[in-house]
Amino acid sequence: MxxxxxxxxxxxxxxxxxxxxxxxxxxxxxxxxxxxxxxxxxxxxxxxxxxxxxxxxxxxxxxxxxxxxxxxxxxxxxxxxxxxxxxxxxxxxxxxxxxxxxxxxxxxxxxxxxxxxxxxxxxxxxxxxxxxxxxxxxxxxxxxxxxxxxxxxxxxxxxxxxxxxLADPDAVLASIDVGEVWGIGRNLKAKLNSMGIKTVLQLKNADERLIKKTFGILGLRTVLELRGTACFPMEPVAAPVTMRIVSRSFGHLVTELSDIKEAVATYTTRCAEKLRADGLVAGHFTVAIRTSYYRAKNQYVAARSVALDPPTHDTAVLIHEAMQLAEAAFTPGYEYLKAKVIATDLTPVGEVQGSLFAAPVDTEKRDKLMQTMDSLNRKLCPDAVKFGALGLKPTWAMRSEYFSQRYTTHWGELPTVKVWQMVKPTSTRLPCKPVR
CATH class of the missing domain: 3.30.70.270 (Reverse transcriptase/Diguanylate cyclase domain)
Known part of the structure; x- marks a missing residue:
């Protein structure tokens, strides 16, 4: 069950x-x-x-x-x-x-x-x-x-x-649209509808050979699951992370390379922090920028990548590479809406294979530096300690005019509780004072 x-x-x-x-x-x-x-x-x-x-x-x-x-x-x-x-x-x-x-x-x-x-x-x-x-x-x-x-x-x-x-499960399944079935998206739903399968009950009663031929083994497993045969076991251990992406839209259209580089440096910092938290290093890094999809003219998309040898999660190294990639991808004359960084070829830290041709790096010293930065930023606030490439007052940041507080993760934004208690009266009045 x-x-x-x-x-x-x-x-x-x-x-x-x-x-x-x-x-x-x-x-x-x-x-x-x-x-x-x-x-x-x-x-x-x-x-x-x-x-x-x-x-x-x-x-x-x-x-x-x-x-x-x-x-x-x-x-x-x-x-x-x-x-x-x-x-x-x-x-x-x-x-x-x-x-x-x-x-x-x-x-x-x-x-x-x-x-x-x-x-x-x-x-x-x-x-x-x-x-x-x-x-x-x-x-x-x-x-x-x-x-x-x-x-x-x-x-x-x-x-x-x-x-x-349920007294009559099939009656319930007959009332549910097939698009509500786990794993069936818009395209699969349209294909099922074209075959006359519009409800969950119709999918449950569909011919197994036709379903397997049309949708493969996953489609057949879905039908068997609807019939009560468990085909998808529990997976309490999360699948290994194969990619890390940090992507954000800008608060306004950006035209200057300096703003693009500040944004890319910020996203690269977040990506590096996630890699370290996962105990992973990246062997390949990509920077992509684009204009708005909703403009009929002057659309532009570009992405540049680099192989990292040796693989790393060092923020300084990744920012250095990201700045060069951003410069290579940037073309003047366009209004950019979004940038993203992608780390791939991820490997656990303890499983990195050495290279005869890579430049020597004091890995232990660099790791201690990154651990210290992460510790300070966790204790104080995000970016309490950061690299200069991130800038001081970004003008490209996303709009968030209705942002609530980080009630559970930021010391300065923890909810404050006030308790009112009675104090002994010194006159006929009964004053109260707040106690934090």
């Missing part, structure tokens, strides 16, 4: 955890650069469509009918970690599928009422983290995903659906 725990309106829920005054009010989270709506609370879903631009909902924001927040990935990642830690109390097997979803292995839970267990999971996660979740339980991962989908959309289920308790 499997359970799929899905955080409801996760980004919006994270913002509400530290803003109890927003309980029951419409909340929406914006994409990078405050472009459009990418997450909505249940109240906001009744008010605005997904992907609505900030400009189109500005009147609602000004009237106080909609509360919007800039994307706060640091907060969301940390809240996701707390949810996963909570789920680990309920099963020895927890597989984090995405930032707001996780599978739990419930194999051997023969004496427990799984519906009650699902409610216990839901209550505990809400109590310990403040995040509401839906729980779907079934014999396979694919059915568990569908069960969680149903639990979220039917209030009478109170957020939990055990597929095995």
């Amino acid at each position: 499997f359970a799929l725990v899905d955080c409801n309106s996760f980004f919006a829920s994270c913002e509400k955890v530290f803003r109890p005054d927003l309980d029951g009010k419409p909340v929406a989270v914006l994409s990078n650069n405050d472009g459009c709506i990418v997450a909505r609370s249940p109240e906001a879903k009744q008010l605005i469509p997904m992907q609505a631009t900030l400009y189109s909902v500005q009147d609602l924001v000004k009237q106080g009918k909609l509360h919007v927040f800039s994307s706060n990935p640091v907060l969301y990642k940390d809240m996701s970690r707390r949810v996963i830690q909570t789920l680990q109390h309920f099963s020895p097997e927890v597989e984090q599928y995405s930032i707001d979803e996780a599978f739990l292995g419930l194999h051997g839970f023969t004496k427990a009422d799984l519906t009650d267990y699902g409610h216990k999971i839901r209550t505990t996660v809400k109590q310990w983290t403040g995040i509401p979740v839906s729980v779907g339980i079934a014999k396979t991962k694919t059915l568990a995903k569908l069960a969680a989908h149903g639990a979220k959309r039917h209030p009478d289920l109170d957020g939990v659906l055990d597929f095995g308790t």
